[in-house]
Amino acid sequence: MHLFSVDAALVQRYLVSDVLSGAEAAALLERRAISDGTPIYLDDESMMPIEPLNSWARSMSYADLEASTMRDYGRILTRVDRHQAKRGSDLLGATESDLVAYRKLRTELQRKPIGGSAWTKESGLIDQFYGYLVDEKHLVRRPVRLAARGRNALSPRVRMGMDIRHMTFEQFRYFRDVGFGGELMNTHVNRSFRGSAPHRNRAAADLALGSGTRWREWATVLLPELGIGDQGADYGAEFTVQACAKYGKSRTVYVPSDAVDSVETYCLLERQEIAQAAAKTLGRKHRDLFVVTRIADGQVRGVLDGVEHEYEMSAMDADLRRITVREGEFGLEALTVFICRGGLMPGADSWKRYRHAAWRRMQDLRDETTPPLPRKRWRWHDLRHTYALQMLTYLENQMDGEEPDPAARRRRHRSYLTGHIRYNPLLIVSRRLGHSSPETTYAYLQYTDDLVNEFEAAFKGWVGDDDATYAQIAAHAMRAARQPAEVG
Known part of the structure; x- marks a missing residue:
């Protein structure tokens, strides 16, 4: 079985056929509401579509999943199919013992077994796939029997909580300045540093750190969104x-001036040179790019x-942002x-x-300091x-001072919930992080009692090179919380 995925733009540009033009094929995909990333399963020999796999894939497209998510799901089902082929069967002929063997292979026997969270994703998709086959x-019946409390043989053995890992001030500075910045522990330049940018x-x-955003959010940010060059x-x-x-949950992101300053320093010292070197390459690719003529x-x-x-900038997804360019001083510029x-946005890889290169430098240069x-x-x-924990701790201390007693801190959170909801530190941080439920943010509370509490103010001196404090983030959050709630 071969796995492909839908990409309407590629179809429109490169499909050459006597039966259907690229533009007609792209229009048909749009008419059928088949989203980019939808898996396509073809037979190894005949290259004909395999049913009911493609019908299941189409149902995922109608569920409005992200393209990257559907590609991941397509790969998961392909792995199960290959496992079944080795056992002389196929996906529709899978038995409970087949799928239990697959679970054991993925979580125990393969060279690099996957963890609980990855298996949770795979087992959930497998269960959803066979549920679709039964419904259609x-x-x-499903190949895996349902046991007590709704569990089955594919369920993860242990319910996984959030894997919260945060940094202390010293760890962050070591990560940023030594790992990424090419400095030594004494702040001198490391002459042997060979890292790029x-x-x-x-x-x-x-x-x-300054915005508390997810990778997909900060890595795709546009120059106009930060107001680079437009604000003091x-x-x-x-x-x-x-x-x-x-x-796709909309929210407002606040980036403090220290973080904006750090980005401006990069733009002045490094970005312009990279953009200039890549201008000719982008010029040759201009037909494949979104060339912006107006921003307002x-x-x-x-x-x-x-x-x-x-487009509204907030409505531009990562794929569109990656190919968005404008006419700059030296030609096209991202x-x-x-x-x-x-010349374009770096991808996830x-x-x-x-990050891996920075970690290796951190390991190589580590000493007693x-x-x-x-x-x-x-x-x-x-x-x-780290942002969440620092922010939560700082807002707590701003509400009623530092409290050394853990039991008193837990009582304090309960009292917050009975007060005005907009002033609750937990809910303020939850909104800033874009969590779907405050219950997710609540998982951070068990971590606010460790090293992160030893610092007098959240983020003091972390971002930028001055002794600025990130209390401005908290002040901004509190101002936003005090504004009257929007109606509608």
Whole structure:
């Protein structure tokens, strides 16, 4: 079985057929509401569509899932199919023992077994797939029996909580300045440093921590959203994130002035040189790019595939942002803040590579002055966790001072819930993080009693190179909370 995925833009540009033109095929996909990323399963020999797999894939497209999510789901089902082929069967002929064997392979026997959260995703999809087959009468019953309390043989053995990993001040500075910035522990330049774009990567760390956003949100941010060059150093930036947010949930993101300053430093010292070197390459690719001609009032207007389009910036997804460019001093220039040598936004694999390289430098340069490093490698998402914990702790202390007694702190949270809901630190942080439920944010409370409480003020001196304090983030959040709630 071969796996492909839908990409309407590629079809329109490159499909050559006597039966159907690329434009006609793209129009048909749009008419049928088949989204990009929808898996396509073809037979190994005949290259004909395989049913009911493609019908199931179409149902996912109608569920309005993200393209990356559907590609992941397509790969999961392909792995199960290959496992079944080795056992002389197929997906429709799977038995409970087949799927239990697959679970054991993935979680125990393969060279690098997957963890509980990854298996939760796979088992959930497998269960959903066979539920679809039963609903559509392709199977009489699911291959895996339902046991007590709704569990089955594919369910994870342990219910996984949030894997909250955060940094202390010293750890963050070591991560940012030594790992990314090419410095030594004494703040001197490391002459043996061979990393690329240190100012970009340091700015990324500052932006991720200062805004508390997810990777998909801060890595795709546009220059106009941060107001780079349009505002003074005393002002932060505020913009709406939606298409790049988890579940497409709209919220306002606030970036303090120190983080904006860090990004501006990168733009002045490094970004311009990268953009200049890549201008000719982008010029040759202009037909495949969204060339912006006007930016105003949170909207961009430009030409894509020879057609003029206008978008709200908040409604632009990551794929569109990646190909968005404008005419700059040296030619076409990406509109995203962060760019790589090709002139466009770095992808997930690139940011992962930068992070892994930083971790290796951190390990190589560690000595007796180095802050304790965790057993596991840092993740970009750890900066979001750090933001949440620092912010929550700071807001608590602003409400009624520091409280050394853990039991008293827990009582304090219960009293918050009975007070005015907009002033509750837990709910303020929940809104800032874009959590679907305050219950998710509540998981952070068990971590507010460790090293993060030793600092007098949240984020003091973390972002930027001055002794600025991130109390401005808390002040901004409290001002927003005091504003009258919108009606409707």
